[in-house]
Amino acid sequence: MSSTPIYYSKAEYIETDTGNKVSRRATISGPQNIILGGKTIICTGAIIRGDLRRVGPGHAVVISLGRYCLIGEGCVLRPPYKTYRGTFNYYPMKVGDHVHIGANSVVEAAAIGNHVEIGKNCVIGKFTMIKDCAKIADNTVIPPNTVIPALSSFSGSPGHFVEYLPESTQELVESSTKRYYNLFQPLDR
Amino acid sequence: MSATPSIRYHCQCIGDPQPPPPHLPSSSAWFHPLHSLFFCEECDAVRCNRCVSVEVSGYYCPNCLFEVPSASVRAEKNRCARNCFMCPHCRNTLSVVPSDPPDDGRSHAPINTTGEPPFYLYCNFCRWDSGEVGITLEKPTGLATQLQHLEDAASDSLEFERLKEHFEPIIRASSLSSSQSAAPPVHMHTNSIAAAASAALARDIPGISKFSRRGKDKSKNKDEFPEYKARLDVSTASVRGSAGGKVDVDHMRALETIGQVASLEQRWDNSWTTSLKASDLQPLRLPLHAKRSKRCPQCTHILIKPEQKAQSVRFKIKLVAANYLPSITVSLPHLDQLAARPSDAMKRSTSGRPEAEIPTGLHPGRSYPFHLTFTNPLYDPIQVRLAAQRMHVTGGDGTEKDRSKRPPYAVSLPSSAFAVAAFAEEWEYEDEDEDMYGLDDDYSLATRATRDEHKPKTKAVGVIEKRANLTTVGGEIVIGKDAHGPVKFNMMVSYAYRSDDGLQDEGGAAKAKAPETKTFSFYTVIDLGLIMQKPAPPTELDF
Ligand SMILES: [Zn+2]
Ligand SMILES: [Zn+2]
Ligand SMILES: [Zn+2]
Ligand SMILES: [Zn+2]
Ligand SMILES: [Zn+2]
Numbered sequence: 001m002s003s004t005p006i007y008y009s010k011a012e013y014i015e016t017d018t019g020n021k022v023s024r025r026a027t028i029s030g031p032q033n034i035i036l037g038g039k040t041i042i043c044t045g046a047i048i049r050g051d052l053r054r055v056g057p058g059h060a061v062v063i064s065l066g067r068y069c070l071i072g073e074g075c076v077l078r079p080p081y082k083t084y085r086g087t088f089n090y091y092p093m094k095v096g097d098h099v100h101i102g103a104n105s106v107v108e109a110a111a112i113g114n115h116v117e118i119g120k121n122c123v124i125g126k127f128t129m130i131k132d133c134a135k136i137a138d139n140t141v142i143p144p145n146t147v148i149p150a151l152s153s154f155s156g157s158p159g160h161f162v163e164y165l166p167e168s169t170q171e172l173v174e175s176s177t178k179r180y181y182n183l184f185q186p187l188d189r
Numbered sequence: 190m191s192a193t194p195s196i197r198y199h200c201q202c203i204g205d206p207q208p209p210p211p212h213l214p215s216s217s218a219w220f221h222p223l224h225s226l227f228f229c230e231e232c233d234a235v236r237c238n239r240c241v242s243v244e245v246s247g248y249y250c251p252n253c254l255f256e257v258p259s260a261s262v263r264a265e266k267n268r269c270a271r272n273c274f275m276c277p278h279c280r281n282t283l284s285v286v287p288s289d290p291p292d293d294g295r296s297h298a299p300i301n302t303t304g305e306p307p308f309y310l311y312c313n314f315c316r317w318d319s320g321e322v323g324i325t326l327e328k329p330t331g332l333a334t335q336l337q338h339l340e341d342a343a344s345d346s347l348e349f350e351r352l353k354e355h356f357e358p359i360i361r362a363s364s365l366s367s368s369q370s371a372a373p374p375v376h377m378h379t380n381s382i383a384a385a386a387s388a389a390l391a392r393d394i395p396g397i398s399k400f401s402r403r404g405k406d407k408s409k410n411k412d413e414f415p416e417y418k419a420r421l422d423v424s425t426a427s428v429r430g431s432a433g434g435k436v437d438v439d440h441m442r443a444l445e446t447i448g449q450v451a452s453l454e455q456r457w458d459n460s461w462t463t464s465l466k467a468s469d470l471q472p473l474r475l476p477l478h479a480k481r482s483k484r485c486p487q488c489t490h491i492l493i494k495p496e497q498k499a500q501s502v503r504f505k506i507k508l509v510a511a512n513y514l515p516s517i518t519v520s521l522p523h524l525d526q527l528a529a530r531p532s533d534a535m536k537r538s539t540s541g542r543p544e545a546e547i548p549t550g551l552h553p554g555r556s557y558p559f560h561l562t563f564t565n566p567l568y569d570p571i572q573v574r575l576a577a578q579r580m581h582v583t584g585g586d587g588t589e590k591d592r593s594k595r596p597p598y599a600v601s602l603p604s605s606a607f608a609v610a611a612f613a614e615e616w617e618y619e620d621e622d623e624d625m626y627g628l629d630d631d632y633s634l635a636t637r638a639t640r641d642e643h644k645p646k647t648k649a650v651g652v653i654e655k656r657a658n659l660t661t662v663g664g665e666i667v668i669g670k671d672a673h674g675p676v677k678f679n680m681m682v683s684y685a686y687r688s689d690d691g692l693q694d695e696g697g698a699a700k701a702k703a704p705e706t707k708t709f710s711f712y713t714v715i716d717l718g719l720i721m722q723k724p725a726p727p728t729e730l731d732f
Pocket of ligand 5: 488489
């Protein structure tokens, strides 16, 4: 609950018209296939693989992130893949609003809802579905194809259900992601 | 445990309105984060998860998310009756895989089940598969139905069926007799099933009847109930290798790794004695989850009522304390200054939340200011008054040896009431581009600068800042020379608010009466962190 600004180097980050703040030291592959909702922060060393797209012509959204998201330092976001009827393919990843992903986590989920918190050093396996207001503790390993129900917290390796989260989780996460964005301030030197 | 400084709110749980002293271990059970508390308007009281009564309002499978009708939950034994099974070794949810393996043997998971029968249940975490216990499936759907015969043949379900058969005639007979006699309806925990069970227990366990309230009519019950003979008793179970007999001994002798013994956690989910061998563990259907309604324990009014849809995070009724009580945050300005020094700030910049492990920097024999920021959730302004609860250090339980002499620290709080402005929608952080908060940021940076200039004045105990529906007040803590341990104190918060209730009550004539003021009081515990044992480092931060 600190109100101390979280400083970043002004030279390192690019701020877009919609308030996204993207580190120049993050790797954004295939940016034309990535959508950022606005006021989303992508930190130093993060890797977002928009280049891993479904084969075929035309545009394809590979990874979409909502508003007020945070992709922590060193995170990897990679679309899930599988071989279906003999054909290898990547599938899109959709992330909702107010989703924070802690440092050094690797995410290959198919869908992450709104108001979701993922801790540091997590592995979120292929095609995982994380519903609204769920929470994944630090260092959790979620195996492929797992479903995380709404308002539940998971922890461990493999990740297990721990507890139901409070009824006010949505408001709590929303104010904390907004506060984080507002405290994320440039330091001019 | 939790990051400090921190504040928690008291719930009296229909008990002592005074919270226990903060240094007692029992204290933590009575204090909760504000966001986990409820508020009953009827009783005008805070309620918590320990004291509310909980009812299930709907069941769903946590994996396939199917909403299970309450009517079928009991017959399906509270578990998913579709396709969801738990790995017996690691509790991960199992996938169904065909017997023709995919080309790259490394990744079972991403293939789809279009292959050849028979199918197996497969764990994509620990690589267990149901072939190890001889379970195969003809088709990749309707798994629970396909495996129903295994479950029906298990000793626990056979025993349960037998118990039901045994008690059903007794229940029928007793409900018949109670409906014939004009007796008042039987109370919940003295109904016929409980009576039958306790009578059976009294007979089977010698001496237990004297602990039972129903011991007196023992003689009557004794004749009424036939004796129950278990299908399988422990002595025969050991022959089959599940209760410490020769089979188990032989197995243990041949052990090579500890993993060959099923751990307690792995056997926990079974309702019956099971084999000690990890290789015998069977997959179990996934237990259902529930959506829950919550009621006030005093007046039974509903405090929480979720929407029907299992994955909806909305509520039809949600009376949470955060909508009634001011939210309070605690900060130690000397810590914020440490953290705000650019060199440190850059280091901890974006690598996680700001509330990382920061030393408290509290040293014996010194005094520190602390800030309390109040946020008003009400549409009317409130007047807040604070009081530190006197420390019952000498009372206690006698185990607090050295601390019982005198309080290890003294707390100063603002003595006069202060106002916190009303909540207004436009003060919520705006979503759209012309951001209120953007302006606020500059403002708060400016005030931060001026605050730093006035550093010598940190002794000020009183109102420090007011903006929007926020008011920050300062307090001070003086730490004794020999003090150690955590700096924790109970603080009573009273706030006066405008109440419209008077308009209806008090004999209809009071319609034109001005709105009256009501006061609500609650306790909090404030934890400023541990007193550091090392001597204070030489620093320019002088308080
Ligand atoms: Zn309570
Ligand atoms: Zn009530
Ligand atoms: Zn299911
Ligand atoms: Zn497993
Ligand atoms: Zn009531």
